[in-house]
Amino acid sequence: MRRPFLLLDIDGVLIPFPAADGAAPATHVRHDVVPTGRSAEGSVTVWLNPDHGPLLMDVFRTGLVSPVWCTSWCRDATTLIGPLLGLPTLPYVDLPRPQITTSHPDGYLWKRDHVETWLGDAPVAWIDDDFTNIDHAWAAERTARGSATLLVQPDPHVGLRGEHLACVRAWAAQLITTPTGGPTATSKVQAA
């Protein structure tokens, strides 16, 4: 079994959505970053949890997965966001910037067609806050075809938690011992 990719989203995963009153979680620290293509006056405020860096590094160091950014931040994920968490330079899926008003213009996550092409038949654990039931069905079908696929879906108002990464680790470790088709116990992990 090839080492699976670990696809990482940022918005709603590392950067939580604000609460109704605009407040960010007390666990997160404010940063102002200037995305590619903007002037210094066009900085964007992001809130990041400093604990996420070590949590992710613990997973990376196991060597069980190959981490890759999969976010509309594209290259800025690795040049702006990753360093704020102490993460090494990671590759990223070079997603387009479609003019869409919903994350699910066809009923499923807009990234998925691009990701599917990028993956080929590679196994993958994918952490994103924005999957629909159609995406989860896609993951189950993909797993059934022999390309182990785990979707992990944090609550966007909370973001990534240790249990999500523990799930990825357990899944990837199990893949090594069940090389055909991978674990069948779950392709869907959600947390409130």
Ligand SMILES: [Mg+2]
């Ligand atoms: Mg997201």
